[in-house]
Amino acid sequence: MTAATGLPASIRVLERGWLSSNNILFIGREETAIVDTGYATHSAQTLALVEAALGERALDRILNTHLHSDHCGGNAILQARWPKALTAIPPGEAPQVRAWDEERLDYRALGQQCPRFGFEELLEPGHEVMLGDQSWQIHAAKGHDPHSVILFEPQSRTLISADALWEKGFGVVFPELAGEPSFEEVAGTLDLIESLAPLQVIPGHGRVFDQPSLALAAARSRLDSFVQNPQRHARHALKVLLKFKLLELQRISRADWDAWVSTTPYLEAIRTRFFESDSAAHLGAELLGELIAGGLAATEGDELANR
Numbered sequence: 001m002t003a004a005t006g007l008p009a010s011i012r013v014l015e016r017g018w019l020s021s022n023n024i025l026f027i028g029r030e031e032t033a034i035v036d037t038g039y040a041t042h043s044a045q046t047l048a049l050v051e052a053a054l055g056e057r058a059l060d061r062i063l064n065t066h067l068h069s070d071h072c073g074g075n076a077i078l079q080a081r082w083p084k085a086l087t088a089i090p091p092g093e094a095p096q097v098r099a100w101d102e103e104r105l106d107y108r109a110l111g112q113q114c115p116r117f118g119f120e121e122l123l124e125p126g127h128e129v130m131l132g133d134q135s136w137q138i139h140a141a142k143g144h145d146p147h148s149v150i151l152f153e154p155q156s157r158t159l160i161s162a163d164a165l166w167e168k169g170f171g172v173v174f175p176e177l178a179g180e181p182s183f184e185e186v187a188g189t190l191d192l193i194e195s196l197a198p199l200q201v202i203p204g205h206g207r208v209f210d211q212p213s214l215a216l217a218a219a220r221s222r223l224d225s226f227v228q229n230p231q232r233h234a235r236h237a238l239k240v241l242l243k244f245k246l247l248e249l250q251r252i253s254r255a256d257w258d259a260w261v262s263t264t265p266y267l268e269a270i271r272t273r274f275f276e277s278d279s280a281a282h283l284g285a286e287l288l289g290e291l292i293a294g295g296l297a298a299t300e301g302d303e304l305a306n307r
Contacts, residue, residue, distance in 0.1 A: 006156065006158075006199060006200045006210060007156065007158055007200060007202075007208065008132055008134060008153065008155075008156050008158060010026050010027050010028050010131075010132025010133060010134070011024060011025070011026060011132060011158075011202075012024075012025040012026075012027065012053055013025075013202055013208055014046075014049050014050075014053070015206075015207060015208075016038055016042070016205075017042075017247070018205055018244075018247060019038075019039050019041070019042060019070060019244065019247040019248060020038030020039045020042045020046070020070055020073070020074075021036045021037075021038055021039075021070050021071040021162075021163075021204045021205060022036065022202065022203065022204060022205060022206075023035070023036055023037060023038060023046060023049065023050070023074075024036065024160060024202055025050065025053050025054075026131040026132035027053070027054065027057070027132065028130075028131070028132040028133040029133055030133065031060040031061060031130070031131075032054055032057055032058065032059050032060050032061070033059070033060060033061035033062070033063060033131050033132070034050060034059060034061070034062055034063070034078070035063045035064075035065065035131070035151065035160055036063075036064060036065055036071045036072070036162070036204065037062065037064070037071070037072055037073065037074030037075050037078060038070065038071070038073055038074045039069060039070045039073040039074070039113075039248070040069065040073035040074070040076075040113040040114055040115055041073075041113065041248055042073070042074070043073060043074040043076070043077040043115075044077070046074040046077065046078070047074070047077050047078065047081055050078065051081075058082050058084070058085070059078060059081070059082040059085050060082075060084075060085055060086070061085060061086050061087075061088065061131075062075055062078055062079065062085050062086070062087040062088070063087070063088045063089075063123060063129070063131075064087075064088070064089050064090070064123075065090070065141075065148055065149055065150065065151070065160065065162035065163075065204065066090060066144075066145040066147055066148035066149070066162060066163070067089060067090070067093050067097065067105060067145075067147070068145060068163070069107055069110070069112040069113065069114040070244075071162070071163075071204065072089075072114060072117065073113065073114050073115070075087060075115075075117035076115035076116060076117045077115070079117055079118070086120045086121055087117065087118065087119040087120055087121070088119065088120070088121035088122060088123050088129070089119045089121075089122065089123065090122070090123050090125075090147045090148065090149050091122040091123070091124060091147070092146065092147030093105065093147050094119070094122060097117070097118070097119060098118075098119075100116050102114075106174075106266065108265075109264070109265040109266040109269075110241065110264070110266045111245065111260060111264040111266070112244075112248075113248075123138050123149050124138060125138050125139055125140035125149060126138065129151070131151075131153075134153050134155065134156075135153070136151045136152065136153050136160075137151065137152045137153075137154065138151060139151075139152060139192060139196075141161075141162065141164040141189045141192070142182065142185040142186075142188070142189060143164060143170070143173055143175075143182055143183075143185040143186030143187075143188075143189045144162075144163045144164055144170060144171035144172065144173055144174065144186070145163070145171075145174060145175075146175055146180075146182070146185075148162055148163065148164060149162070150162055150164055150189075150193070152196050152198065156199070156200075157196075157197060157198050157199040157200070158198060158199070158200050158201075158202065159193065159196060159198035159200070159201045159202065159212070160202045161193065161201050161202065161203050161204065162203075162204040163203075163204040163205070164186075164189045164190075164193065165189075165190065165193055165201060165203060165212070165215055165216065165219055166203045166204070166205060166206050166215065166219075167201075167203060167206050167207065167209045167215050167218075168206075168215070168218050169218060169219055169222050170186065170190075170219050170222070170223075171204070172233075172236070172237045172240050172241075173186055173226070173233065173237075174237075176226075176230065176233060176234075177233075177234060177237055177266075177269070177270050177273070178269070179273060183223060183226060183227050186223055187220070187223060190216055190219055190220060190223070193212065193216065194212075194213075194216055198212050199212075200212075201215065230274070231274050231275070234270055234273070234274035234275070235274075235275075235287070237270060238267065238270055238271075238283075238287055239287050239290065239291060241266070241267060242261070242284075242287055242288065242291060243291060243296055243297070245260065246291075246296075246297055246304065246305075246306040247306055249306070250305065250306045251300075251303055251304070251305045251306070252303065252304050253302055253303050253304075254299075254302050254303065254304060255302075257288075257304050258281075258284070261280065261284040262280055262281070262284070267280075267284075268280060271283055288304075295307055
């Protein structure tokens with residue numbers, strides 16, 4: 001747990017591994033809240049961490065910056081533990097959550113887990129939300145996800161940046177992979193963050209950092225490289241999705257791995273759009289080889305293991 005210098009005293013940051021997003025806890029005089037809840041397979045750990053941090057207090061609110069499975073996969077277990085907690089999500093995918101449409105939420109296409117959850121409130125860009133006795137601005141942050149929001153507290157100049165800005169980059173630009181031009185939206189979100197002039201940033205993944213100008217420069221450099229070569233971005237995205245699955249499973253037989261790669265719709269859609277001349281088997285083997293060469297995976301007999 002982190003209570004970094006410069007952050008409002010009510011905030012506790014639970015820095016998680018890369019399978020789960022960071023959890024940001026607010027322990028105010030009147031209410032408690034959590035922003036983002038991690039991935040489903042870590043949900044028991046998420047619950048234990050939140051219970052330990054809150055002590056005898058109940059969790060009053062659950063908020064999600066966006067609805068990727070690594071940011072909302074713990075919603076269901078927290079809602080079950082504290083059924084009076086109010087959940088707030090960005091408005092863009094509210095109909096899909098209400099109907100629990102796993103196809104349009106992309107969980108099924110990505111081969112990822114997310115237990116069903118409900119919501120009561122919306123995080124409307126242009127509005128504010130009270131967290132930890134302070135008013136946080138809600139800003140749209142298109143790019144990584146078209147419905148994502150970021151939260152900014154102007155007194156301490158603290159930014160909860162979700163996957164719009166990390167210390168060394170930003171999240172995969174998923175709309176681009178589906179043929180929806182979004183690199184300009186990433187650039188616009190980076191410009192927005194710069195205009196807010198945060199002093200410290202709580203990212204969706206990685207440590208809290210206090211040099212946002214350096215992070216913005218690194219993000220813009222990375223974005224430029226993707227704009228110049230969209231295939232590079234697509235290849236990076238495929239490796240991220242493969243690594244995410246290894247993080248989830250930790251260990252899997254080669255036969256089951258090959259079957260997962262060949263039957264996961266999102267992977268095939270990226271291959272067809274960007275690497276049509278490569279067979280799925282060849283591209284999958286090549287990318288896996290790169291993960292192994294980079295020390296991010298290993299072969300052990302007839303199994304693959306996360307590293």
